[in-house]
Amino acid sequence: MTKVALTLTINGQRHEVLTEPHRTLLDVLRADLGLTGTKENCLEAECGVCTVLLDGRAVNACILLAAQCQGRQVLTIEGLGRDGQLHPLQQAFIDHGAVQCGYCIPAMILSAKAYLDEHPAPTEAHVREALAGNLCRCTGYQKIADAVLAAARELAHRR
Amino acid sequence: MADRMRVVGKSLARVDAPGKVSGTAIYAADFALPGMLCGKVLRSTLPHARITRLDVTRAAALPGVRAVITAADVPDVRYGGGLKDETAFAKDKVRYMGQPVAAVAAATPEAAEAALAAIDVVYEPLPAVLDLEAALAPGAPLIHEAWESYTAIPILHREGNVCNRARIVAGDVERGFEEADRVFEHRFRTGMVHQGYTEPRAAVASWDSSGQVTVWSNTQLPFEVQNTLAEILQMPPSKIRVVVPGVGGGFGGKLRVGVEHFAAFLARKSGRPVRVATTSEEELTAAYPRQGSIVELKTGVTKDGRITAKAGRIWLDTGAFAGSGPGVASVATLVLAGPYKIPNLYLEGFAVYTNKTNCGSFRAPSGPQANFAVESQMDIIADALDLDPLEFRLRNIVREGDEGPTGQVLNGVGLEECLLKATAAIGWKDRRPGPGRGKGLACGWWTTTGGSSGVYVKINPDGTVALNTGAAEIGTAAITGAAQVLAEELGIDLTDISVVAADTFSTPFDFGAQGSRTAFAVGNACLAAAADLKRQIFALAAGQLGVEPDALTLADKHVAADGKRLSLADVARLSQQTGGGLIAHGTFIAPPTPYDTKRVEGHVYPAFHSPSFHAHAVDLSVDPQTGEVTIHKYVVAQDVGFAINPTYIEGQIEGGVAQGLGQTLSEEIIYEGGRVLNPNLTDYKMPTTLDVPRVESILVQHPSLVGPHGAKGVGEPPNIEPPAAVANAVAAATGVRITSLPITAEKIALGLVDARAGGA
Amino acid sequence: MSFEYHEPTSLAEAVDLGARFGADGRFLAGGTDLIIQIRRGKLRLRHVVGLHRVPGLDGIDANGSVTLGALVTHRALERHSAFQGRLRALVEGAEVVGGHQVRNVGTVGGNIVNASPAADVTPVLLTLDTTVTCAGRGGERTLPLDGFLVGPGQTALRPGELLTGLRFSALPGRSATAFLKAGRRKAMEISVVCVAARLTLDAAGERCAEVRIALGAVAPTTRRARAAERALEGRVPTPDALRAAGRLAAAESQPISDVRASARYRTLVVETLVTRALTRCLERIRDAAS
Structure with a gap:
């Protein structure tokens, strides 16, 4: 071939x-x-x-x-991380207990990043809509949504 | 007490989080070795058939193909837990569509696929047993003709297609019905559902020149897999090393050998490492899902709402092999009793063979099925008696010191508090706030599975600690919880602990990540190890500081007495110079829970150890035309005994509810004619971010007598009550009582149409 | 699933390759359906012709009548400013296709050629009287979308022919569109039923001048509900009239029972969603006027 x-x-x-x-x-x-x-x-x-x-x-x-x-x-x-530092999304996932088995998490973080890059100040409903194509079987998504919202605030703060 | 704690009871970040968010954590599905081949499994295309021809010659000769194996190439043994009815490959006949018939290993996935396609297999169809009714019908075809010859633990009651009948008999159920003012009889059904872990089951096997095989797998039970492989391979366990690199969710679906034996056989034959991983189709047709069931309940009550008697039977469709069925049928009877004081009981659980995939254990096995029936019926009865469902429950629930269904004495019973807090949080007084909107309640109880756990705990020369446990971290943060218990005891921080886990050669035994037991049992083993270490530390430090060992305390990484102190690091170094280092082997075995042996029969699980209690309440709306359900609020009040790490307990609750709502509203493996109609994630519908509501978790803490700091198992319970809570809320919202799972929009909408037609 | 991969850089070259490979080849737009079908063994291809280097296939022109290149993604549809008003149903249909990951890649043209009876955007396009343009060795031809869809996975495309674009007229004033779907989940769903509606009122704003209703997942193809349309045209869109249209649409749908839903439920949902979609159109016309 x-x-x-x-x-x-x-x-x-x-x-x-x-x-x-x-x-x-x-x-x-x-x-x-x-x-x-x-x-x-x-x-x-x-x-x-x-x-x-x-x-x-x-x-x-x-x-x-x-x-x-x-x-x-x-x-x-x-x-995603720079110079050994975690990206704010990665840190927020840790801080909010959004990680369980973790298998879906890299993808979840990247979906969230793509969304936040375009929509820096989302609501929880927006975040959930943005992550609808990422299944997680462990967390029930609540702490993931919380983490993404917190990361959005942190990223806005850094700007 | 908890406020004096520095580490336990705190919402600290799990120890494995950084690797998981940065993509560096290696899961079994990521694990690879140089030269590794790709293994794939040929599966039966008929539900029940005789194999009349099986020829692999052409497949074996294809380019890139390094090994092809069938039943003829492996030891002729039947294996299994309590009942040994399973074989690695179908031998003379296949018993479900998806049963392994052959396996291949090839250089590439494409070559392996080509080899599967080139295997020549001819079947002669046999009459298939497609559901529970067919399996139980008089004269039903036997799925295992030779069932009587199988090795089984003597406790099981088997007969034909029934591979166990477990029974609880208490009091006199007929007299109980006579004492009742009203007797209610109902029938319920539940569908087969999959655990839905996002990481497929995967294993890599590699043999060394001494004839030892190492298997890297995402099993929840490495030691059980080691022993089962020993059976299947006919080798001593000492030659089989099972290592769990990382697990992407299990929920009970990764308890038993699934792909490990294929990897091992193929690696032996090919002389190369072999990886076998499942596809979504294999997961949904040939894994270990939750049994579908039929439940019949007959309950007698007095006018004032006291339950006098309950007769209940649950038939679990366990598929072509017993799997977890006999045990799950046993557990089911305890769930059928419910967390209620009922003087007269006659409860039976049947595990029934059918020509379907072999069912297993899914987070709280039998819990959702049996609780759906029990708690739906509680609401039906309350309505009929014109009693508030909360009040009806409060009149019957167990309280501190009461007896369980098999006579166990219950303690740490926080159920009343759970019910009151859950209903308060949902606004129970306004149960039907508007048209199409209603609130539902369900409660239950569950076990903290026993079994033993061992840990080695070693103090490093810098004063940090290595925790070596045989338990696998499957995502629950249970090992973080155990590490918190250890850190508290040793006066160190959680971040001072590194974990080595789940390697059958180097870690101590553990009964495994199952049954909500890991933090509980490993935590207790850590307590034992810490006590031993403290003795060692104090003995050494006492000599060094010139004080009595009894005078010493361990806190803030130092040993101290009389104003003198020595760092833990110094003690560890001292020990390395003089005594081979600080290390302890801590062990734990849950003490047996006494029960009345005369009440049970065929029962593998006669009492709930350190039981937990819980109540769920939900507020939802139903679209009156389409039947679509929208959940506004979901509350869980769960008696966790003691919350070692509140954040991750909330995580268990939120995730368990999400998974529970999936099996309630949208998930089902649908069989027709022995074939799964929806063997993909397009049509096996797990909840997305938009389907799961926010969950309010209320942690109730009535300590258990056994768990570390009074903790109870927390992982499985949140998965139990969602079906009944939702069914009850849907009934409150619409007047339509759905008695089968899943509660699809379609069932509700058509129920509404039929109700309007009937009412007109 | 092995095949040869080709990346033409002009339409002429693409047409040439299409003609050369005939039934042995398929064009690849976003690939979000095609790759899955190949992996499931439903398609055995020797050639895959990637289209994303062919210039001019991903444009949206909404000045006057609307033309969509075949490679316009669902994401592009969702976000285009021209579709936020009367053509809102295009957004509503596009935004429920898969997750973001699929909508970022999957194309309108690919979705049409895939010809799923449950496609979400196609019913909306049917209500807009869309025509499709195809290119083959024999040249270009334009035909109505309605006739282009032949059966599940089947279109009027000739072997080697390529769908290049879609076209529909801008909607007059006093018009609106709406799209609704039902499924088991609130996202990532293949529709149990989906419904698109377009309503244009007469100059007085009283009667229905033009009505289009299209249904998904209730027949071998997405299709118009013509009896329901006819019954409403010229009528005052009272709630009763809209409900009657829903009933007619239900009567003319031909659903099957399958793993996703029963025929009985699908019929029930058609009635409900058609009524609701028409009602929403009416509300939108009134909101725009006020």
Whole structure:
């Protein structure tokens, strides 16, 4: 099978990837690049645990061909913190007890980031709407919503 | 007392949070080894059939394929918990659609898929037993023809397709019905539901040259998996190491061997590490979901609302193998009794084979099914007696010192407080605030599962502490809770503790992350270890400081007496120089709960240890045309004994309610003709952010006699009452009583149409 | 699920590839349905032709009549200022498709070609008398969306042909649209029933001049409820008349019972949602006028 040569910018770093055309961004991130902070589950864009940001927008990496990402910017959870410091969203998730098993959390944080980047002062209803594509089975979402709202306040404060 | 505590009782951040929010925490599904192959399982495409041909030659010859195995390649053993009826692969016949028939390991997922497709298997269909009624019908086909020959614990009462009948008999139920002014009989049904953990079950197995296999798995019970693998592989447990890197949710669905044995067999045959992980389709067709059920209840009451007798039966559809069924059927009878004082009881739980996937344990196994029936009927009876449902409950609930259904003496009973606080918070006095709006109430009780736990606790030379536990952290923060107990006792901070967990070779035994027991049991083991360590520390420090050991106290990371002090770090270093370091092995086993053995039969779980009590109240609206339910407010008052970490207990409550609302309103694995119609997350509908309301958690604290600081198990209970609370609220809002789960908008809307037609 | 991947950079090249591969190939827009179908084994393809480097397919032109390129995402529909007023149903249909992650990628054109009977935006487009433009080796052709949808997963596209865009007229004054759906959950739902309605009142603002009602998930394709439309046109939209339209729409729907709902329930919901959608249109016309 013909492989496709791709250039992806992941967490600010250029990666040259040679892969088969049917492989998804999720396959490449996890299996080829070892970036397992992006999680794998339903593979049908229902659970949202594979959420990453593509050119700043939340996408399900499980149904996106890696080939579709040629030349584009990908942000995964591994690229969110800066200089060893947690992002305010990450810190808020810890502070508000929003983490249980944690498997959905990297995706949840990235969905929240994409939303807050565009809507810096959301209501709880907005936050819940923004995270509707991310299933969590542990928390019941309440502390997650609280964490995102707190992070929004913290980010506004820093501006 | 709690206000003198520095660490326990505080809402501190869990110890594993930073790794989880930064993506560096490794889960079993993330775990990989160099050269690892991809393993996949071929599953039966019929619910009940004889295998007339199974040929893997073509598959084995495909490029990239490194191993293909079937029943012929593995030891011929049946395994299981109390009843050994299961085999790794179907041998002569398949008993459910999804049963493993063969497994392959190949270099890539694509090659493994191709190999599965190339396996030649021919079935001869057999009459299938598709539901409980069919399984119990006279002359029903036997799912296990040779059931009598299976090894089982002697306590089980088995007969044909019934793999256990558990029974509680107390008083004289017929006389109780005679004493009643009214007798109510109702029937309820509940659907099969999946735990819905977001991380698929996954295992990687690797063999070394000495014939030892290591399995990295997301099991909740590494020691049980070690023993089961020993059975399946016919090897000593000492050659089987099970390690749990991290677990992305379990909820009881990751208790038993699921993919570990396939990984182990394939790795042995291929000589390479092999990873096997489930797909969503496999999860929804071939995992260990909650049993669907039928419940029949007959309850006698006096005019003034005292329950005189209750006869109840629950049939649990346990699928093609017993799995947890016999135990769950036992637990169910205690839930059927309810948290009520009823002098005359006749309660039976049946675990019944059908040609469906093998059901297991899902957070409070049997709890939601049985409680839905009991608490729905409580409201029906209250209405019929023209009593407020709260008042009716208050007239019958158990209180401190009362007897449980099997004669256990109850203590730490906070149920009345739970009921009063939950109803106060929901605004119970205004139960029907407007058209289409209503409030519902349900209460219950649950166990804190026993079993033993061991920990090693080691003081590092810098005065920090390593907690080594055999329990797996599945997300509940139970190990953080246990660490808080330890930190309190050793006078250190929670952040001073690092955790090593769940490795059957290096960590002490633990009965596992199940049954709401982890913080309870591991916490107690930590107390024992801390007591031992203190003796060691005081003995060393006494010599160093020239004081009597009895005079010493341990606080703020220092040992002190008479104004002299020594840091914990100094004592640890001293011990390393003189005595091999500070280390203790703390253990705990929950003491047995006495009960009246004459009252039970076929019963695997005759008493609820350190029972918890809880009440749920909900305020909701129903769209009168579409039947759609909107929840305005949800309140849980739960007697947790002592709240070791209030934040994470709230987390258990909020999450348990969300999961409970899923099985109440939207979730069901739907079978037709033995096939699952919705084997994907498009149609298996778990609640989203927009479906779950905010939950108000009220932590009631009536200490248990056994738990650390009086704590009780908290993880499972929040999942029990949502179905009944919602059913009761829907009835209050609409007058329509839904007696089956899930309570879909469709059932409500059609119920309303039928009620209007009937009323017209 | 292996296939060859192609990325044409012009429409002509895309058409060429489409014609060359015929039934062995499919165009990839957002891929949010296609990749799942391939993974489930429902589609076995040898060629996938990615369209996102073909220029000009993702534009929205709303000056006068509206044209939507096939690659317009649901997100773009949700946010476009031209759709916040009379065309609000487009937003309402788009914003309930999957989660943000899917709406950021999934396209209107892909959704139409996927031809799910339960598609959410398609009924809205049906109420707007949308036409679709397809390009193939034989050139371009334009046909009504209504006739384009043939059955579940089936459209009038010829092998190798490519849907390039949609077009519908701007709505006159005294018009409004509304979209409603029912499902088991409040998000991430495939509709049990979805309903789109458009209402245009006469110059006096008294009678229904033009009515469009379209239904999802109650027939092999999303479809218009023509009897209900006819019954209302020329009538004063009283609550009774709107309820009667709901009943007619229910009568002309042909739902099946499946894992998501029974036919009986779907019929009931059609009646309710059609009445409500029409009522909402009426309220919106009045709100806009006041």
